[in-house]
Amino acid sequence: MLKKERQAYILHQVNLHNRVLSADLSQEIKVSEDTIRRDLAELADQGKIVKVHGGALSQGYHFSLNAQQVYSLDEKKIIAQKAASLVQDGMFVLTTGGTTIIELARALPPGLKATFFTGSLTAALEYMRHPSIEIILIGDRLSKNAQLTVGGEAQARIRQVKADLCFLGTNAIDTTHGLTENDWEVMQIKKAMVSSAQKVVSLTISEKVNTAQRIQVCDIHDIHTLVTELSPDDPLLKNYIREGLEVL
Amino acid sequence: MLKKERQAYILHQVNLHNRVLSADLSQEIKVSEDTIRRDLAELADQGKIVKVHGGALSQGYHFSLNAQQVYSLDEKKIIAQKAASLVQDGMFVLTTGGTTIIELARALPPGLKATFFTGSLTAALEYMRHPSIEIILIGDRLSKNAQLTVGGEAQARIRQVKADLCFLGTNAIDTTHGLTENDWEVMQIKKAMVSSAQKVVSLTISEKVNTAQRIQVCDIHDIHTLVTELSPDDPLLKNYIREGLEVL
DNA sequence: TGTTTTTTTGCGGGTTTGTGCCGATATTAA
DNA sequence: TTAATATCGGCACAAACCCGCAAAAAAACA
Numbered sequence: 298m299l300k301k302e303r304q305a306y307i308l309h310q311v312n313l314h315n316r317v318l319s320a321d322l323s324q325e326i327k328v329s330e331d332t333i334r335r336d337l338a339e340l341a342d343q344g345k346i347v348k349v350h351g352g353a354l355s356q357g358y359h360f361s362l363n364a365q366q367v368y369s370l371d372e373k374k375i376i377a378q379k380a381a382s383l384v385q386d387g388m389f390v391l392t393t394g395g396t397t398i399i400e401l402a403r404a405l406p407p408g409l410k411a412t413f414f415t416g417s418l419t420a421a422l423e424y425m426r427h428p429s430i431e432i433i434l435i436g437d438r439l440s441k442n443a444q445l446t447v448g449g450e451a452q453a454r455i456r457q458v459k460a461d462l463c464f465l466g467t468n469a470i471d472t473t474h475g476l477t478e479n480d481w482e483v484m485q486i487k488k489a490m491v492s493s494a495q496k497v498v499s500l501t502i503s504e505k506v507n508t509a510q511r512i513q514v515c516d517i518h519d520i521h522t523l524v525t526e527l528s529p530d531d532p533l534l535k536n537y538i539r540e541g542l543e544v545l
Numbered sequence: 546m547l548k549k550e551r552q553a554y555i556l557h558q559v560n561l562h563n564r565v566l567s568a569d570l571s572q573e574i575k576v577s578e579d580t581i582r583r584d585l586a587e588l589a590d591q592g593k594i595v596k597v598h599g600g601a602l603s604q605g606y607h608f609s610l611n612a613q614q615v616y617s618l619d620e621k622k623i624i625a626q627k628a629a630s631l632v633q634d635g636m637f638v639l640t641t642g643g644t645t646i647i648e649l650a651r652a653l654p655p656g657l658k659a660t661f662f663t664g665s666l667t668a669a670l671e672y673m674r675h676p677s678i679e680i681i682l683i684g685d686r687l688s689k690n691a692q693l694t695v696g697g698e699a700q701a702r703i704r705q706v707k708a709d710l711c712f713l714g715t716n717a718i719d720t721t722h723g724l725t726e727n728d729w730e731v732m733q734i735k736k737a738m739v740s741s742a743q744k745v746v747s748l749t750i751s752e753k754v755n756t757a758q759r760i761q762v763c764d765i766h767d768i769h770t771l772v773t774e775l776s777p778d779d780p781l782l783k784n785y786i787r788e789g790l791e792v793l
Numbered sequence: 794t795g796t797t798t799t800t801t802t803g804c805g806g807g808t809t810t811g812t813g814c815c816g817a818t819a820t821t822a823a
Numbered sequence: 824t825t826a827a828t829a830t831c832g833g834c835a836c837a838a839a840c841c842c843g844c845a846a847a848a849a850a851a852c853a
Contacts, residue, residue: 313616
């Protein structure tokens with residue numbers, strides 16, 4: 298069997314079954330696993346498949362629906378960078394969704410071994426591109442507005458977790474009303490996250506600092522750390538430091 | 546034998562078998578391999594065949610250039626169309642993930658009011674674009690291979706549901722081994738879905754019919770309906786009708 | 794017909810490609 | 824943690840390839 302032929306066959310199998318094992322192919326085509334591995338590597342270089350340990354996956358599934366233009370992306374990248382530094386190996390981390398969280402996902406160091414809990418589809422999709430973190434998806438009814446699972450079941454699951462960290466993509470925060478939201482169901486989810494985490498981190502672009510919305514998620518003192526794109530000594534953040542928050 | 550004759554013969558052989566080996570031809574026509582090679586090179590220059598190391602392939606065989614699209618999309622659209630007609634207002638529907646299921650999501654009639662349960666991120670994302678269906682995300686650990694939630698928790702949640710319908714994006718099916726998979730964790734999820742649904746529907750492009758993989762999900766008789774892109778009276782499907790399956 | 798010219802072919806070499814094997818390392822699962 | 828499995832890098836060997844040349848064959852021509 299010619300090399301091209303073999304590779305065509307392999308590509309076909311991958312597209313057909315989404316996943317193939319080198320060992321299976323080797324037995325099927327009667328060539329050594331090394332050869333299969335080399336074929337898979339070549340096909341992966343050409344971008345036709347995705348190589349994984351032990352075999353390969355089809356490319357078709359593996360593109361994420363990204364590239365939506367993000368509002369004030371640069372600021373969010375700075376926030377993400379700061380926030381990522383808080384995550385240590387072995388931690389359990391709760392996160393909401395939103396564009397800032399997605400930037401956080403991208404900013405995680407490649408070798409990190411931690412477990413992320415989220416009810417956000419887009420966040421989960423982004424976490425999946427990371428090679429070594431584990432992802433626990435929180436199930437329940439999917440809110441089309443929030444792109445997030447909401448409901449009692451989700452809250453119950455969140456409360457089961459004893460998380461080290463909780464990252465909240467924040468819509469509005471000020472010292473008198475605390476962290477506020479405009480969606481009842483999202484509020485409930487965030488509330489559950491706040492109460493399940495040792496340390497609560499709010500990721501907020503400075504534009505949203507000192508603004509409030511209708512529904513309170515938690516008091517300002519329930520937040521331990523505030524991350525913005527500004528320097529910690531920026532006057533805008535003085536109030537929060539006075540209230541005892543750590544500001545990055 | 547004249548050069549022209551020989552090349553005509555070679556071209557004929559290539560088109561007939563899709564591939565030829567220089568060594569074989571050399572022996573067959575009783576000329577040196579160098580001559581064969583030169584012939585193949587000429588034919589390749591004229592664009593009549595594709596030269597590869599060791600021989601040559603026919604034109605059609607080398608169609609691989611950047612098929613970034615979903616594999617056999619048209620077939621899947623037909624399947625999706627047929628499957629969508631099974632869903633009625635008010636139904637509870639369990640589904641796996643995969644490209645065929647995504648096509649199903651796109652084929653659902655806009656006014657449909659039903660509840661879809663899935664552990665697949667990509668499927669959930671597609672369902673979210675539908676205006677009126679409700680989506681319940683099944684939570685648990687996200688398998689990066691399968692792009693699906695897997696694990697005991699997910700299985701337990703699935704078993705809680707009394708679903709009317711279950712759509713399985715199917716990897717391999719045949720009458721003796723039933724529905725088979727290549728991933729242990731995915732098998733468990735599908736198994737749970739099969740046992741929780743009144744009616745189990747397997748969505749399978751005909752290429753996968755009568756193939757098997759390593760791990761059995763369920764017996765052929767646990768499947769009630771088989772949907773392929775073929776007409777129900779296609780001979781390939783006769784066996785399944787004989788086994789008592791409904792074939793669409 | 795015989796001779797010259799052109800084309801085609803086979804062969805000897807050195808080079809490249811494809812494959813399998815082995816030992817060292819990395820990754821995964823229990 | 825350990826054990827099992829997969830991967831990587833290097834090596835070896837055979838098969839295929841390329842190049843140049845000269846013999847052979849075919850074609851052209853006197």
